[in-house]
Amino acid sequence: MPHRELPPSIMQRSILLIWPALLFILAVADCACALTLEGQLLLRFKSLILVDPLGILNNWNSFDADPCRWNGVGCDNASTPAVVTLSLPRAQLQGSLAADLGGLTHLRHLNLHHNHLSGPIPAAIFNATQLQSLFLFSNNLSGSLPSLLNRLSALQSLDLSHNSFSGMIPASPLANCTRLFSLSLSHNSFSGPAPAAIGSSLLSLRRLDLSYNSLTGTIPESFGDLPSLVDTLDLSHNRLSGAIPASLASLPANVTLDLSFNNLTGPIPQEGTLAKQGISAFLGNPGLCGTPLSALCLVPPSPFMAAAQSRNRGLSKGAIAAIVVGDVAGVALVCLIFLYCYWRAFSQKKTSGKGVSSSTPSSVGLGGQRPSWLCTKTATMDMLPEAFDQGDLVALDGEVTFDLDELLKASAYVLGKSGVGIVYKVILSDELTVAVRRLGDSGAHRFREFQAEVEAIGRVRHPNIVRLRAYYWAVDEKLLVYNYIPNGSLASVLNGQSSEPLRWAARLKIVKGAARGLAFLHEQGPSRKFCHGDIKPSNILLDCQMEPYIADYGLNRLLSIVGSGVPTSAQVGKVSVSSRSSTGSGLSFGAGVSPEDVHYQAPETALSKSIKPTQKGDVFSLGMVMLQLLTGKLQVLSPAEEVELSQWIEAALQGKEPLLRILDPVLVEEMHHADDMLTFLKIALACVAPQPEQRPSMRLLHESVTRIGTPLSSS
Numbered sequence: 001m002p003h004r005e006l007p008p009s010i011m012q013r014s015i016l017l018i019w020p021a022l023l024f025i026l027a028v029a030d031c032a033c034a035l036t037l038e039g040q041l042l043l044r045f046k047s048l049i050l051v052d053p054l055g056i057l058n059n060w061n062s063f064d065a066d067p068c069r070w071n072g073v074g075c076d077n078a079s080t081p082a083v084v085t086l087s088l089p090r091a092q093l094q095g096s097l098a099a100d101l102g103g104l105t106h107l108r109h110l111n112l113h114h115n116h117l118s119g120p121i122p123a124a125i126f127n128a129t130q131l132q133s134l135f136l137f138s139n140n141l142s143g144s145l146p147s148l149l150n151r152l153s154a155l156q157s158l159d160l161s162h163n164s165f166s167g168m169i170p171a172s173p174l175a176n177c178t179r180l181f182s183l184s185l186s187h188n189s190f191s192g193p194a195p196a197a198i199g200s201s202l203l204s205l206r207r208l209d210l211s212y213n214s215l216t217g218t219i220p221e222s223f224g225d226l227p228s229l230v231d232t233l234d235l236s237h238n239r240l241s242g243a244i245p246a247s248l249a250s251l252p253a254n255v256t257l258d259l260s261f262n263n264l265t266g267p268i269p270q271e272g273t274l275a276k277q278g279i280s281a282f283l284g285n286p287g288l289c290g291t292p293l294s295a296l297c298l299v300p301p302s303p304f305m306a307a308a309q310s311r312n313r314g315l316s317k318g319a320i321a322a323i324v325v326g327d328v329a330g331v332a333l334v335c336l337i338f339l340y341c342y343w344r345a346f347s348q349k350k351t352s353g354k355g356v357s358s359s360t361p362s363s364v365g366l367g368g369q370r371p372s373w374l375c376t377k378t379a380t381m382d383m384l385p386e387a388f389d390q391g392d393l394v395a396l397d398g399e400v401t402f403d404l405d406e407l408l409k410a411s412a413y414v415l416g417k418s419g420v421g422i423v424y425k426v427i428l429s430d431e432l433t434v435a436v437r438r439l440g441d442s443g444a445h446r447f448r449e450f451q452a453e454v455e456a457i458g459r460v461r462h463p464n465i466v467r468l469r470a471y472y473w474a475v476d477e478k479l480l481v482y483n484y485i486p487n488g489s490l491a492s493v494l495n496g497q498s499s500e501p502l503r504w505a506a507r508l509k510i511v512k513g514a515a516r517g518l519a520f521l522h523e524q525g526p527s528r529k530f531c532h533g534d535i536k537p538s539n540i541l542l543d544c545q546m547e548p549y550i551a552d553y554g555l556n557r558l559l560s561i562v563g564s565g566v567p568t569s570a571q572v573g574k575v576s577v578s579s580r581s582s583t584g585s586g587l588s589f590g591a592g593v594s595p596e597d598v599h600y601q602a603p604e605t606a607l608s609k610s611i612k613p614t615q616k617g618d619v620f621s622l623g624m625v626m627l628q629l630l631t632g633k634l635q636v637l638s639p640a641e642e643v644e645l646s647q648w649i650e651a652a653l654q655g656k657e658p659l660l661r662i663l664d665p666v667l668v669e670e671m672h673h674a675d676d677m678l679t680f681l682k683i684a685l686a687c688v689a690p691q692p693e694q695r696p697s698m699r700l701l702h703e704s705v706t707r708i709g710t711p712l713s714s715s
Contacts, residue, residue, distance in 0.1 A: 037103070038083045039067035044100040051094035051116075074109075082106035089135070090114040090665060097141075102127030113159070114138040114665075126151045133157040137184065140164060145185075149173035157182040161209065168192035169210075175201035184209040186234065193217035194235065199225050207231040211238070211258065218242035219259070224250045236260040236284075243267075244288075249274045260284045267297045279414055292414065393481075395470045396458030400481075402428050404472065407481070412436070425484060434469065435485070439478040439562050446561050447473060453561065454480070457554040464517030466541060466551040478562055485549050491537035494628065501666045504673050506546045507629045508680070508709050513548040514540055514622060515702035521553060522615045522698045533613025535621035536600040537628070556613070600624050603690060616692035619701060623687025630681055632664025649681065676709045683708075 035043075039062075046060050060070045067083060068075035074085030083104050093115040099122035101110065107128040113135045120143030121136070129151050137159045144167035145160070155177045166189040174183070175197040181204050190213040198208065199222025206228050215238040223233065224247025233248075233255055240262040248257065249272030257277050265287030268274060279292040289297040393404035412424040415435070424436045454471045461467065472479040490510060493502055514535075521530055532539075532553045541549040602620035605613060649662055663677070683704050689695050696704070 035062050035065050036067060039065070041098075041100040041103045042067050042070070042073065042083070042086075045098040048098045049093050049095035051092075053092045056088060056091045056093070076106070085109040085111075087111040088115070093117065097122055097125065099124035101125050104128050106130060108132045108154075111135040112139070116140060118142070120144075121146055123148045129154070131155055135159050136163070138162040142166070144168075145170055145173070145190075147173050150176035152177055153179070155180055159184040161186040161188070163188055165190060169195050169215075171195035171197040174198060178202065178204065180205055181228070182207045182231075185213070186211040188213055190215060194220055194223075194238075194240070196220035196222045199223040202226070204228050209234040211236045213238055215240055219245050219248070219264075221245045221247045224248045226251065228252075229255050232256050232258070234258040235262070238262050240264060244269060244274070246271070248272075257281050264288050268293065393470055393472050393479075396455065396468060400470050402432070407434075407436070407472075433484040433486075435482045437480045437482070439480065439558065449561050450478070450558065453554065453557055460521065460553070462517050462520045464513045464547070464549055465521065465553065466549045480558075482551075485541035485543055485551075487542040487544050487546070489538045489551075490540040490542060490548070490625070493542065494537055494632075502629075504667055504670045504677070505709070508676070508705070509546055510540065510542070510548045511622070511626055511629065511680075512702070512705050514550060514625070515698060515705055517548070517550040518618055518622065519698040519702045521550070522618070531613050531615045531618050532621075533605075533617065535618050535625065537625060540625070602692065604692060614692065615698060616695050619687050619695045619698055620689075620692075622698075622701065623684045623695075626680065626684035626687065630664065630667070630677065630684065631662055632666065649685070673709070679708055680705070 043060060043062065046057050049057060052058075056071050058071075060067075064070070066081075067073050068081050072086060072088040072091075073083055074087065075081040076084050084106055086101070086104070086107065087109065089111050090113075093112075095117060096119040097112075097117060101107070102122070102124040105128060108130050110125075110128075110131060111133070114137075116139065117136070118140040121141060123146045126146060126148040131152050132154055133156060134152070135157070138161070140163065141160070142164040145165060147170055149155075149170070150173035153176060156179050158177070158180060159182070161184045165185070169185065169190050169192065174180075174195060178201060180202050183198070183202070183205060184207070186209045190210070192215065194210060194215050194217065198205070199220055202208075203226065205226050208223075208226070208229065209232060211234040215235070217240065219235065219240055219242070224245055226233075230252050233251065236258040237260070240259075241264065243266040244259065244264055246269045249269050251257070251273045253273055253276065255273055257273065258281050260280060260282060261284030264282075264285040266289070268282060268288055268290040270291060275291075277292070282288050282293055289295040393400075393402075393407060406428060407426060410426050410428045412426045415423045415425050422438045424438075425433060426436050427433050450473060454468065458468045458471075466485060467483045468480060469483060470481040472481075488498075492498065518532060518535070521532060532550065533556055534552060535550075539550065539552045541551050543549070600621045602614070602617040605617045662681075667677070683696075683701065687695055687701060
């Protein structure tokens with residue numbers, strides 16, 4: 001057929017239809033060429049994300065040549081920006097990790113926790129050798145821990161907890177990460193021995209959590225050689241066996257130790273840090289014995305007894321007679337000493353009643369002197385008031401209806417043991433339960449100071465402050481008796497020990513009550529400058545209606561008077577004949593809940609122990625509690641988490657990011673309170689200002705939070 005040309009009009013219409021498509025293709029090609037290599041690597045990561053229900057990755061596309069503007073991507077401020085942070089936590093992403101992330105050679109922080117990522121960690125990810133923090137916890141990741149982890153010599157924080165990793169924990173790769181200060185591999189399926197190299201190499205480690213795995217063997221002795229461990233050593237819920245290494249007693253004093261629910265055996269060493277742990281640190285080990293457990297350790301036979309048993313019936317009649325005579329002589333000597341003491345006491349009482357002169361000898365003993373070790377009181381006891389010669393319970397109000405004898409005979413449950421004493425829940429009757437703190441056995445010469453201090457504390461009466469009801473003073477025992485608050489502490493609720501989630505109304509109520517109580521202390525306490533100095537979640541107690549009570553105010557001053565020593569194991573048992581561990585919700589006064597944490601202290605106080613606590617320091621501490629209540633973050637944040645949290649907060653305040661990005665997941669369902677939450681956040685940020693003069697007073701803080709939300713009755 002002869003070739004027919006299209007009419008010009010048809011050709012023109014065809015070109016007009018095709019031309020836009022050609023321009024679109026060229027534009028796409030041009031954008032793809034303009035996209036940086038790091039942007040292309042991030043898009044490969046996105047390609048492996050199968051589900052993105054929140055649309056977090058919607059602005060990740062090749063049309064935007066600058067990946068630094070994408071959600072969750074952070075870059076440095078250099079002339080040629082490089083990706084240093086990839087942070088997409090709690091985004092509900094489903095998919096797997098891309099090996100291409102290892103190509104981000106400047107990446108320092110990778111935070112993908114609380115998603116639904118599955119599969120193994122690609123070994124190529126560890127090509128990003130500048131990583132300082134790697135947070136992949138709370139996903140569905142599996143497989144073993146790659147040996148290429150040893151490339152991350154700059155790694156400071158590694159958290160792979162709450163996944164499905166298995167196999168042995170490799171020792172050599174971890175040992176190369178000498179800058180690690182936080183390591184958490186808990187809630188996985190790791191097996192085999194706990195690597196001893198952790199204790200011998202990771203000398204900067206402040207937190208170690210290997211709990212809820214299947215580790216076997218003994219606890220490495222080297223775990224006691226971690227000089228920087230100031231937070232937690234958690235080896236609970238494994239299959240560890242053998243004795244508790246005595247080296248653990250050398251760990252820093254404020255470490256919280258958890259060895260519960262293993263197969264450990266033998267006596268618990270009563271030294272150093274081990275002696276300061278509560279009963280919860282050793283539960284679930286049927287073979288353990290000794291304080292603070294109720295199981296007594298069997299005393300091994302002495303060498304003499306062992307030799308006697310080995311000889312069996314080898315003793316002659318003469319030897320047996322000699323032993324009997326010696327025993328009788330010993331008993332007779334004890335009886336003579338007792339009779340001598342009784343005679344001296346009776347004669348002194350008789351002569352004093354007849355008004356003997358001062359020239360009459362007061363005692364007759366060896367060489368005309370009464371032996372100092374025989375039948376005498378200490379000089380310190382003689383100097384105390386007569387009422388305290390034997391020790392009396394002193395009531396601080398007229399409502400105390402029990403006496404010392406009733407207190408000592410009542411059932412007592414050990415709530416916790418810490419560096420500031422043991423705390424008991426004491427049930428005096430069906431209607432009356434109190435909390436009793438033991439302060440140790442030192443400071444006998446400073447009774448007058450102690451008396452003045454406890455009486456000043458006892459005068460503080462407020463519905464949001466734990467009330468001091470009575471106290472007991474003796475040389476070898478000092479007790480503080482408080483009202484018992486039945487619902488535990490805010491720390492136990494935030495740590496997941498409550499069956500019900502903490503809703504927004506309850507959180508707001510807690511802050512309002514705490515601020516009200518602290519404002520009262522600041523303005524109407526024993527002096528106008530009175531402050532608490534140690535506000536943290538474990539010192540905010542809750543009743544059954546979630547009403548808060550400030551605890552432990554004035555305790556630091558009392559400890560400076562009597563000393564901070566915990567009662568020795570020999571003294572435990574004087575308070576009650578039925579001390580037991582309480583499994584209920586009565587944990588109070590921060591004992592056994594958590595160590596002292598400087599993260600709640602104001603910078604000017606935490607940096608120098610010589611600076612006394614201040615009221616503005618209390619404001620800072622309560623501000624930190626407010627941030628924790630809003631974000632769900634624990635008080636101990638790694639540098640990467642601090643960067644992440646500050647970025648979220650700044651973006652939320654500027655309206656660039658939704659508030660839900662920084663919220664505790666429990667609060668996401670209550671976004672109808674978003675305006676109140678944003679106001680709450682602004683108040684908290686004002687409280688944690690770096691300079692004390694920039695922070696509000698506690699009274700202004702209380703007035704500000706009181707204006708937030710609905711009346712308390714709705715909570």
